[in-house]
Amino acid sequence: MSINRVVVSGNLTRDPELRATPGGMQVLGFGVAVNDRRRNQQTGEWEDYPNFIDCTMFGNRAEALSRILRKGMKVAIEGKLRYSSWEDKNGGGRRSKVEIIPDEVVLMSQNPNGQQTQQYAPQGYQQQAYPPQPAPRAYAPQPAPRQPAPQWNAQQAYQQAPQAAPQQAPAQQQLDVYDEDIPF
Numbered sequence: 001m002s003i004n005r006v007v008v009s010g011n012l013t014r015d016p017e018l019r020a021t022p023g024g025m026q027v028l029g030f031g032v033a034v035n036d037r038r039r040n041q042q043t044g045e046w047e048d049y050p051n052f053i054d055c056t057m058f059g060n061r062a063e064a065l066s067r068i069l070r071k072g073m074k075v076a077i078e079g080k081l082r083y084s085s086w087e088d089k090n091g092g093g094r095r096s097k098v099e100i101i102p103d104e105v106v107l108m109s110q111n112p113n114g115q116q117t118q119q120y121a122p123q124g125y126q127q128q129a130y131p132p133q134p135a136p137r138a139y140a141p142q143p144a145p146r147q148p149a150p151q152w153n154a155q156q157a158y159q160q161a162p163q164a165a166p167q168q169a170p171a172q173q174q175l176d177v178y179d180e181d182i183p184f
Helices: 060-066 154-160
Strands: 006-012 017-020 026-039 046-058 074-087 094-107
Touching: 017 060, 026 060, 046 060, 046 074
Parallel strands: 046 094
Antiparallel strands: 006 026, 006 074, 017 026, 026 046, 074 094
16 A cells, blocks of 8 residues: 655745646646755754746636745645656657646645635535634633532431342343354
8 A cells, every 4th residue: 555645835936827728627737845954964953945846727617726825825735746757858858757646635725816815625615704702711720619518428328328239130031152253
């Protein structure tokens, strides 16, 4: 068994490019920059090193996201990795790349119109809008009111206690099951 899942968050490196296949399928291509922190050997300081990741989406979701996504927006992407290789037409030899095919795209910054966008749900799902909830109140435990301790009377307790009748265990039922009867 193998698992092919990836989750990254970063900023879009360019405006998305929407194109269509000859069959009419919408294809959206965009790039995401994800930082990696490493310690510089000479200075000993931590530095950010960017990784540039290509992403490709297909179908109606690609067309919808092309209207929302813009260069510089912060996004979180969940999807799968896909490896592609091809022969370079200019005689450059064999080329290859690994890209993300997103299943979920969560917008983590405002779009250019100034509207806060939460998430683009997969096709077939509707996003729920929930009303804002009031902030929870701070809880301060209140002491319980003191009540006088009940008086214990051994004679009354003995008379009020239920008398448990001894119960007999149910008789074990004998089953006629043999190893040959078991199907495995």
